[in-house]
Amino acid sequence: MIACYAAGGGLGHLTRLRAYLHTLAVDDEVVVLSDSPFAADPRVSSGWTVRPAATGLASLAPDELVVDAFPAGLKGELTRLPSGIRITHLARLLCWDAYRPLLPGDPPRFDRTFLLEPLDPAHEAHLRAVSAEVAPLVLDDPPSAPLDVHGWMILHSGPDAETLELVGYARDMAAMEGADPPLTLVSPHRPDGLPAGVAHLDVYPAGPPGPGVERIVTAAGFNAVRQFAPWRDRHRMLPFPRSLDDQFTRAARARPGSTP
Structure with a gap:
């Protein structure tokens, strides 16, 4: 089972997770931890189990945890991640000077970090320091019908x-x-x-x-x-x-x- 931590109230985190899971052809059970109201839309979350972002990871016992966008969570709340599971981070551009003060003293470490777009140099340097592997990843969305308007x-x-x-x-x-x-x-x-x-x-x-x-x-x-x-x-x-x-x-x- 893969748990995906997507704190934040918008649609963007969920759309990015859809693309990531499709790009890596994930066919395991997916549990998404999110408080976004868009997670209740079956067009967005079909095939997922959605639980509140505050759900304890230890109770889920996932094989892998995917942390989206914020390397320590939206407010720096990810301080103690379960041991024995693979932890993946999806990195996109942040206002790093604003986010950096939110990092806990012992920030999460990742087995792999995927760079989804160019980052602030200091942001990338932090991720390289806490990640066993860092690599770029180009996301591919699930196929969908064209939307045509005049x-x-x-x-x-x-x-x-x-x-x-x-x-x-x-x-x-x-x-x-x-x-x-x-x-x-x-x-x-x-x-x-x-x-x-x-x-x-x-x-x-x-x-x-x-x-x-x-x-x-x-x-x-x-x-x-x-x-x-x-x-x-x-x-x-x-x-x-x-x-x-x-x-x-x-x-x-x-x-x-x-x-x-």
Whole structure:
């Protein structure tokens, strides 16, 4: 059995775990420790057993523990991990200066760490110091049907204020270009205040884009940047401030002509 520790309330951790388990062709029982409300959606968590993030690992007795994104948990709560199991860490870009003070005095050690994107040098140095093996890993999502809409597609899982800001960004961009494309918001729910004329779809997974999609508008979260990289010429990002996720650096790296 594989236990996956995915503290955090968003959809991104769960989407990343789906891709990781598919990439490594995991066919063992999977228990995901998460308090995210999205974990209750069978489209997201089909095939998993979901338990609260505070579930004791000793009671689960997994063969492997996968720790997503935060090497010591969201708040530095992972201080004593069970011995005798393989521990894997999935590393993505963090605001390392903000996260580093959360590390406990004796931080978790990993049998292997997968680097999912370039990290802050100090972040990577820490992971190399606490990991027996460090290697890059390119994630591959489970196959899904194309999502085809006519015009521009805006994708975000919330909160509503950010979703509406992305819609406003798309509308402003269209006005600056002298365009009037149909706009479709793909989001788990329709936010209050969505402008008239903007269609809404609740679809998961949201992609790959079909031939009718002329523009893709997202924030600069890990999954959005990764999943829409093949359509970078059509993809526009509006990074949002996060306490621990550096969306601004990720968006800058994704610009045409930039280097990782």
